Amino acid sequence: MISYVQRQMNQSQKVQTIINIITGVLVLVFNMGISFFVSPYIVKTLGEEANGFTQLASNFVSYASLITLAFNSMASRFISICFHRDDIDGVNKYYSSTMICNLIITAIMLPFALYMIQRLDNIIVIESANINDVKVLFACVFANFFISLLSSVYSISMFVKNALYIQNTISFIRSFLNACLLIVLFYFFPPRIFFVSLVGVFLTIVFTLATILIHKRLMPDIQIKLRYFNAEAVKKMVASGIWNTINQCGSLLMTGLDLVVTNLLVSPVSMGVLAVAKTIPTAIINLASTLNANLAPSLTINWAKGNRNLLLKELRSGMKISSVIVSIPLMVFCAFGVEFYSLWMPTLDAKQLTLLSFLTCMAFVPWAGPQALNNIFTAANKLKVSTVTFCLSGLLNIIITFILLKTTDLGIYAVAGTSSVIQIIRCITVTAPYIAYLMELKWYIFYKDALISTLCCLLNYIISRCIAIVIHADRWDVLIIDVLLSVIASFSIDLFVVLNKEERCKLIARIIKK
Structure with missing residues (x-):
C-alpha cells in the first residue's frame, strides 16, 4: 500500500x-x-x-x-x-x-x-x-x-x-x-x-x-x-x-554593462542598435542554458557515485548533442541574418545588425558543446575558481573595451566582440584544463570537443548559406521555408557526421520523449 x-x-x-x-x-x-x-x-x-x-x-x-x-x-x-x-x-x-x-x-x-x-x-x-x-x-x-x-x-x-x-x-x-x-x-x-x-x-x-x-x-x-x-x-x-551574487557580478561586467558603455562612450543611437542586435542571440543563449541545465542531473549523480569512466562518457555524449542542438539555430540565424533583419528592422542596417549579433554570441562557436563542462563545477562543489575567473574576465572586458573605444575606430563592434573573445580565451585557458584536473585527466583532453563544436558550427553555416544563395529570401514566407530547409538539412547531416550510433539514438529518443 x-x-x-x-x-x-x-x-x-x-x-x-x-x-x-x-x-x-x-x-x-x-x-x-x-x-x-x-x-x-x-x-x-x-x-x-x-x-x-x-x-x-x-x-x-x-x-x-x-x-x-x-x-x-x-x-x-x-x-x-x-x-x-x-x-x-x-x-x-x-x-x-x-x-x-x-x-x-x-x-x-x-x-x-x-x-x-x-x-x-x-x-x-x-x-x-x-x-x-x-x-x-x-x-x-x-x-x-x-x-x-x-x-x-x-x-x-x-x-x-x-x-x-x-x-x-x-x-x-x-x-x-x-x-x-x-x-x-x-x-x-x-x-x-x-x-x-x-x-x-x-x-x-x-x-x-x-x-x-x-x-x-x-x-x-x-x-x-x-x-x-x-x-x-x-x-x-x-x-x-553569496556565490550567486559574485557570479552575477561577473556576468554584469562581461555583458551587463555593454549598453551603458555604448551610451556613454559611443552614442544613444548605437546603444539602441546594439539592443536590437542582442534580441535573437539572447534567445539562443537561453536555449543553451536550458539544455545545459538538463544535462546537469546525470553528471552530478555519476560524480557522486565516483564513476569517472561513465561520467566522461556521459559528458562527451552530452557535449556532442549540445553542439548539434545549439549550433543549428546559431548558425542558421547567422546565415540568414541579413535577410531576417531586412524584413524585421527595415529602417536599420541589416549587415551591421547581423555582424553585431554574431559578435554577441560568438563564444558559442567553440563552446556550444563544451558548455556542459560547467556542470562539473557544481557537481564537484568547486565553484571558487570558476566564479573568481569569471569576475576577473568581466573586469578585463571593461578595461579592454574602454581602451579600444579610446584608441580605435571600432566603436560599437568593440563593445559587442570583446566580451565574446575574452569568454573564449577563459574557457580554453581555465575552464577546460581545470575541469580536466578535477576529473584527473590530461589537461588538453577537452580541446577535441571544442574543435568538434567549431566544425559543427562551420558545417551548419555552410549548409545554411548555400540554401540562402540558392533560394533568395525577400519575403517572410520564403525566409521561413529557407530556415526550415536549413534546420532539417543541418540536423540530418550532423546526426551522421558528429554523432555516433548510440548518441543518435539517444538524441532522437530525447526529442520524441519531449
Whole structure:
C-alpha cells in the first residue's frame, strides 16, 4: 500500500513537473512573440535609441538586484526544505526574514533611485529623446522592481508546492494582457517611450494581489510577522547565495554593462542598435542554458557515485548533442541574418545588425558543446575558481573595451566582440584544463570537443548559406521555408557526421520523449 501511494505521489510530481516545463516554454514563446512585434514598431516610430533606453533601464534594475540576490536567490530553497520537513516555525522565520530584508533594502534604495531619476540626464546621454519621457520610463522600471521585490516572497509558495505551472499561467495571462494594453495605448494615443514600462507597473500591481491570494490558498498557515524575523536565517541564506551574487557580478561586467558603455562612450543611437542586435542571440543563449541545465542531473549523480569512466562518457555524449542542438539555430540565424533583419528592422542596417549579433554570441562557436563542462563545477562543489575567473574576465572586458573605444575606430563592434573573445580565451585557458584536473585527466583532453563544436558550427553555416544563395529570401514566407530547409538539412547531416550510433539514438529518443 505504501509503495502504491509513493508511486502515485511520484507520478503526480512528474506530471506537475511536465506541466511546469510546458507552461514555462509557452510563456517564453509568447513573450518572444510580443518582443518580435513591439520592438520594430518602437524603432520605427520612436527611433533606435528608444528601444535602447528600455533595455538600459532594465539593466540598471539588474545592477540594483545584486544587493538582494544573495538571500533572495536561496530563500525558496530554505523555505522548501523546512516546509517538507514539517518545520513550520522555520518556514515562518525564512519567509518573514526575507520579506523584512526586502522592505529594509527598498527603504534604503528608494531615495537613491529617486535621486538618480531626477539627475538622469547628467548620468547617461539622452540627446534627441524626450528627457521627461525617459525619466518616466526609468521611474516605471524602478517602481516595477520594488513592487516585484516585495511581492516575490509570496510566489515562493508555488515553488514549495511544485506548482510553478500556476505562476507560469499567471505570467501567460499577464503577457496576453500586456500585449492587449500595448495595442490599445499605441493605437489610441501618440506613441511614448514609457508605454511598455507603464503597462508593466500596472500589471505587476494587479498580479501581485493575485499572487498574495494564491499564497494564502496554498500555504494558509504561513504568516509574515516581525516577531518571526531571524538574523541567523538571513545569515544562512547570504552564506549560501553569496556565490550567486559574485557570479552575477561577473556576468554584469562581461555583458551587463555593454549598453551603458555604448551610451556613454559611443552614442544613444548605437546603444539602441546594439539592443536590437542582442534580441535573437539572447534567445539562443537561453536555449543553451536550458539544455545545459538538463544535462546537469546525470553528471552530478555519476560524480557522486565516483564513476569517472561513465561520467566522461556521459559528458562527451552530452557535449556532442549540445553542439548539434545549439549550433543549428546559431548558425542558421547567422546565415540568414541579413535577410531576417531586412524584413524585421527595415529602417536599420541589416549587415551591421547581423555582424553585431554574431559578435554577441560568438563564444558559442567553440563552446556550444563544451558548455556542459560547467556542470562539473557544481557537481564537484568547486565553484571558487570558476566564479573568481569569471569576475576577473568581466573586469578585463571593461578595461579592454574602454581602451579600444579610446584608441580605435571600432566603436560599437568593440563593445559587442570583446566580451565574446575574452569568454573564449577563459574557457580554453581555465575552464577546460581545470575541469580536466578535477576529473584527473590530461589537461588538453577537452580541446577535441571544442574543435568538434567549431566544425559543427562551420558545417551548419555552410549548409545554411548555400540554401540562402540558392533560394533568395525577400519575403517572410520564403525566409521561413529557407530556415526550415536549413534546420532539417543541418540536423540530418550532423546526426551522421558528429554523432555516433548510440548518441543518435539517444538524441532522437530525447526529442520524441519531449
